[in-house]
Amino acid sequence: MGKRKGVESSIALADSAAMCRIEAIAAYPITPQTHIVEHLSEWVNDGHLEAEFVPVESEHSAMSAALGMSAVGARTFTATSSQGLALMHEILFIAPAMRLPIVMAVANRSLSGPISIWNDHSDIMTDRDIGWVQIFAENGQECFDLVPACFRVAEDKRVVLPTILNFDGFVVSHMIEPIEFWTQEQFDAYLPPFDPQIKLDVRKPVAMGAVGIPEIYYEARLAQQNALLNAKAVVVEAFAELEKTVGRKYNLVETYKADDADAILYLMGSLSETAMTAVDNLRAQGKKVGLVRPRLWRPFPTQELLAAFGNVPVVGVCDRALAFGLEHHMVAQEIRTLFYDAPHRPKLVEFVIGLGGRDVTIGDMEHILNRLLEVKNGAPVGPVEYVGVRK
Amino acid sequence: MIEQYNVYAAKLLPPEELFASGHKACQGCAPALALRYLMKALGPNTIVCNATGCMEIVSSAYPDIAWGVPWIHVAFENAAAVASGVEAGIKILQRKGKLAPGKINVVAIGGDGGTFDIGLQALSGMLERGHNAMYLCYDNEAYMNTGIQRSSGTPFGASTTTSPAGKAIPGQRTVKTALLEIAAAHQIAYAATACTSYPFDFMEKVKKAFSYDGAKMIHILAPCPTGWRTNPGEVIKHGRLAVQTGIFPLYEVDHGRYKMSLDLPFLKPLKMYLSPQGRYRHLTEEQVAIIEANMKARYAKLQALCRITAEV
Numbered sequence: 001m002g003k004r005k006g007v008e009s010s011i012a013l014a015d016s017a018a019m020c021r022i023e024a025i026a027a028y029p030i031t032p033q034t035h036i037v038e039h040l041s042e043w044v045n046d047g048h049l050e051a052e053f054v055p056v057e058s059e060h061s062a063m064s065a066a067l068g069m070s071a072v073g074a075r076t077f078t079a080t081s082s083q084g085l086a087l088m089h090e091i092l093f094i095a096p097a098m099r100l101p102i103v104m105a106v107a108n109r110s111l112s113g114p115i116s117i118w119n120d121h122s123d124i125m126t127d128r129d130i131g132w133v134q135i136f137a138e139n140g141q142e143c144f145d146l147v148p149a150c151f152r153v154a155e156d157k158r159v160v161l162p163t164i165l166n167f168d169g170f171v172v173s174h175m176i177e178p179i180e181f182w183t184q185e186q187f188d189a190y191l192p193p194f195d196p197q198i199k200l201d202v203r204k205p206v207a208m209g210a211v212g213i214p215e216i217y218y219e220a221r222l223a224q225q226n227a228l229l230n231a232k233a234v235v236v237e238a239f240a241e242l243e244k245t246v247g248r249k250y251n252l253v254e255t256y257k258a259d260d261a262d263a264i265l266y267l268m269g270s271l272s273e274t275a276m277t278a279v280d281n282l283r284a285q286g287k288k289v290g291l292v293r294p295r296l297w298r299p300f301p302t303q304e305l306l307a308a309f310g311n312v313p314v315v316g317v318c319d320r321a322l323a324f325g326l327e328h329h330m331v332a333q334e335i336r337t338l339f340y341d342a343p344h345r346p347k348l349v350e351f352v353i354g355l356g357g358r359d360v361t362i363g364d365m366e367h368i369l370n371r372l373l374e375v376k377n378g379a380p381v382g383p384v385e386y387v388g389v390r391k
Numbered sequence: 392m393i394e395q396y397n398v399y400a401a402k403l404l405p406p407e408e409l410f411a412s413g414h415k416a417c418q419g420c421a422p423a424l425a426l427r428y429l430m431k432a433l434g435p436n437t438i439v440c441n442a443t444g445c446m447e448i449v450s451s452a453y454p455d456i457a458w459g460v461p462w463i464h465v466a467f468e469n470a471a472a473v474a475s476g477v478e479a480g481i482k483i484l485q486r487k488g489k490l491a492p493g494k495i496n497v498v499a500i501g502g503d504g505g506t507f508d509i510g511l512q513a514l515s516g517m518l519e520r521g522h523n524a525m526y527l528c529y530d531n532e533a534y535m536n537t538g539i540q541r542s543s544g545t546p547f548g549a550s551t552t553t554s555p556a557g558k559a560i561p562g563q564r565t566v567k568t569a570l571l572e573i574a575a576a577h578q579i580a581y582a583a584t585a586c587t588s589y590p591f592d593f594m595e596k597v598k599k600a601f602s603y604d605g606a607k608m609i610h611i612l613a614p615c616p617t618g619w620r621t622n623p624g625e626v627i628k629h630g631r632l633a634v635q636t637g638i639f640p641l642y643e644v645d646h647g648r649y650k651m652s653l654d655l656p657f658l659k660p661l662k663m664y665l666s667p668q669g670r671y672r673h674l675t676e677e678q679v680a681i682i683e684a685n686m687k688a689r690y691a692k693l694q695a696l697c698r699i700t701a702e703v
Contacts, residue, residue, distance in 0.1 A: 023483045026476060050487055052479035056472060057516035064469035064513065068440065068476025071463050073490070074483055076476075094465055200461035200477065202436050202495055209464035210453035 004180045009140030010035035010173045013105055016147040018043045019187045022077040024069035026054045026062045030084040031117045032169040033107040037079055059084035063091040070100035071208055073199040075151065078102065081169055082109035085123045095162040096131035097224055098208050101154035102162040103147065107169040108269060110356040118357020119169040121269065121320035125330045131224055133163040133231050134298040138270045140177035143167050145248060148191045152238045155194050159231045168270040170357070182246055190245050232299045252301040253308045257283060258290030263372035264309060266292050266335055267318035271360055278365030289369045305338055314376045315346045316368055318353050327384050347375050350384040358388050404431050409459035415449040419623025421587040421613035421630060422446050422502070422529040428587070429527060432594035433496045433601070435460055438477055442470035442501035442510060445536040446529065468509040471517035471526055474499035478522040496601055497524035503544030504534040507568050518577035518606045525600050525607045528570060531615035539618040543568045547685065548678045549670045556673035566685055574608040575644040583643035585611040588630030592641060592652055612639045620669020632664040637690045647703070649696040661686065
């Protein structure tokens, strides 16, 4: 059993990255991710971590430098948020295409405009289809535990893809929690050294990033798709090993009191912790509601989600970003797609909540869960509801 | 060894071609020559980080790779950032003993569009942070890869597809950015201009650059007969005229000290350089006078910088 200490989630996440023995970091400051890279520069400058910290001049260069670092065979880490992720956008697609297993922590934050530093999922929804493995952490302990899992998956020879660890900006990043640290021995046993099969090596020259002529491009893209889809089994293994190492169980899809539920709410990120309290409150009133949320978001855990929803008659979906011009937002689109070919199609009730740091209360969650039960009892589904917005 | 000889002595160069023939460059492509000379100067212990552009496209249409050294292309504006990462990665892996010790030359390569314009920020970052790497800008004075659009490396008056010689606006309206001055302002160890018509000067500069730790920059003028609308058989001549007329002087800034690379007793008339080029065909006497005045002012400033910095 590791030592438990009260520490900010960002600091714990940075400590975890350092204990993964990362070798190269390219980073640019952006709120609310800053504490991670600040703390990592302390690790390096105090001589506790043998790594190169490159304080680049933009996030575009952060991701570009990260590709260079990873291409020569260094275990590479970076972190960003919001506008920084958006500025990286062009390069984000190239990292998986070049099969460079960079790990990036993304403190999820709203996108401009208007400019807002606060939490929602606008940034990562925009970069949903970039070809990275994507995992969500919901609290500080999960941030700490999942960094080594990300590296283990990313660098696995059956995967070799970059991996994003998403966690909510401020709500998680700046929260001080009691977090159980792993020992360095546990890290080293869980995560073998990075040993890439292909790298930029003067003894064995290779070309990375060659032109994909029309006879090649299509196959290259599809190979990348297959690599990402096949990563799912490796994530399962990485979570199983994690449980053996520290005793905490992570699943591709996490559920809360969903087994016998009359209505299930699907949401992503730290809102689940608020929603759990709401579920408990409603359960105390004899109302059978539950939660489902993805731990692994890409590759999308289709079968696991269908199994988690079972035959529930009503599903609610919470979106934390807008798909402008369409009133079925990103998360809702995914869940609609999930059920289209399913033998059992529940009624789908869509909500948007908590944009740009708008507070989400237990009362909001109780309202949503009660709405689902109303639909179960025959009320119309209705259009997407924008919860908590001033009329 | 070639440093001992001030003569054209191609036989003294390594015969190895690390930038191989068979690439897809146009006839008379001087940027391709620049890369060939670069690789002869550097040898196999080199990693190349190539920006998107002519030289990336012509040398890497999978599976026909022209490079005999490790080579990486990520995107257009970020060759310097990728090189920063490559250099940092090598540094830590050697420090940790995971990579054999020994010198590995890291070079970032971009065209004028990829350097003067879209890549300037990443270049500044690489130079300012002092990565032990060299940036090579091969300057053919427009976005030739996309079809001869103007860049901020395009000289005043030149006709390109986005600065056409129109009746109201006759060609490029702005003067060429003094790129090497921007590089030198980062107080790097070594910065130099070069021209593909002076291969030994260029190769000596590459070797000199890599004799220093830290960031270094070479800006090489590499004529593009396609974009300049010149005879592909005369690119060497046109490059020489660029230097000999003073419009593209060869010089170096070695730890802040400016030095002319060639001793030119007099400058050839500018028209010798301008008139064979289709991109300048439309120039009026007035425009030529502007070009000449700008060239003379820059040349005089450069001579003054050589004098002043020799003393400090």
